[in-house]
Amino acid sequence: MDRPGRNMRIALLDFNKGYPNQGIDNIHDILQRYAAEKGLELYLDVFDVRQRHEIPDLSYDVYISSGGPGSPLEESATVWESRYFKLIGDLISHNNVALPTERKFSFFICHAFQLACKYFKVGALCRRKSTAFGVFPVHKTLAGKSERIFMGLPDPFYAIDSREWQVVMVDKTRLRASGMEIIAIEKERPHVPLERAVMAIRFSPEMIGTQFHPEADACRMHDHLLVPEQKQRVIDQHGIAKYEDMVQCLADPMKIRLTQMSVLPEFLEVARQARMQRQEAVV
Numbered sequence: 001m002d003r004p005g006r007n008m009r010i011a012l013l014d015f016n017k018g019y020p021n022q023g024i025d026n027i028h029d030i031l032q033r034y035a036a037e038k039g040l041e042l043y044l045d046v047f048d049v050r051q052r053h054e055i056p057d058l059s060y061d062v063y064i065s066s067g068g069p070g071s072p073l074e075e076s077a078t079v080w081e082s083r084y085f086k087l088i089g090d091l092i093s094h095n096n097v098a099l100p101t102e103r104k105f106s107f108f109i110c111h112a113f114q115l116a117c118k119y120f121k122v123g124a125l126c127r128r129k130s131t132a133f134g135v136f137p138v139h140k141t142l143a144g145k146s147e148r149i150f151m152g153l154p155d156p157f158y159a160i161d162s163r164e165w166q167v168v169m170v171d172k173t174r175l176r177a178s179g180m181e182i183i184a185i186e187k188e189r190p191h192v193p194l195e196r197a198v199m200a201i202r203f204s205p206e207m208i209g210t211q212f213h214p215e216a217d218a219c220r221m222h223d224h225l226l227v228p229e230q231k232q233r234v235i236d237q238h239g240i241a242k243y244e245d246m247v248q249c250l251a252d253p254m255k256i257r258l259t260q261m262s263v264l265p266e267f268l269e270v271a272r273q274a275r276m277q278r279q280e281a282v283v
Contacts, residue, residue: 007041008272011056013049013084015068015111022224023066023109026215030264038272053080055087058094058104062271063087064264067110067213072118072125072165085119095206105271107264108209113201114165116209120180122201123170132161133238135249135256137187138199138212144183147202148270152262156187158255159199159212160221166197167211179204186211214263218256222247 014024035042047054095103108116118125137156144150184200200210224230225247234243
């Protein structure tokens with residue numbers, strides 16, 4: 001039985017391509033904790049987008065798209081990407097005609113954020129000069145200072161960043177004309193001859209995405225990095241200095257925990273409140 005404000009149907013789109021990851025587990029933890037705090041029944045279905053080409057229909061209230069490995073540019077014209085882009089288009093079309101209380105909410109993380117930027121033709125998507133890996137400060141823009149999902153966070157706040165790609169050179173005039181807003185950017189990099197990369201965008205009142213990982217669990221990631229095999233893999237890929245810096249930053253879990261406890265839970269709360277308004281309208 002549908003109980004607006006007391007239950008929520010969530011589609012979790014897994015972009016990890018079969019590679020082991022903590023992101024999906026972390027999202028599960030956030031959803032379960034949020035449901036317990038609000039007394040909700042969550043109906044969660046997971047879709048393997050890149051391996052099995054699984055795409056949800058429009059029966060869900062919330063769509064969360066995960067991060068994942070690989071280039072967001074190399075997979076153009078793949079079956080799964082065309083289906084995923086169709087889903088985004090269908091959600092936009094639905095929201096354009098639906099009552100505010102009937103609209104669907106979407107969150108894009110890391111790889112999925114890059115794909116969303118590709119879909120919306122937001123700026124230039126290019127490879128970074130070096131891989132971003134670690135705990136980094138994220139700076140709010142003017143729009144970001146009043147963004148609800150950031151309201152519980154300082155400026156700057158800290159987040160896990162793990163990527164080889166970035167979105168830069170955004171046409172801000174065209175962005176505003178489309179109703180989109182950049183709400184966070186990366187730290188300033190004076191040694192790089194490019195503007196600061198985009199770290200979060202509100203694509204619409206119902207669609208938002210972050211380049212960073214708001215689901216990251218500092219304690220879980222810290223313990224994971226201490227496993228010898230994982231330690232060696234990180235050192236091989238990023239060097240001993242980056243590994244030691246990462247472990248040291250993660251030793252202060254509140255830096256990341258505050259982000260984890262704020263961003264996705266507040267996004268879910270916005271979606272829940274929309275459903276509660278529907279219930280109140282019926283009553």
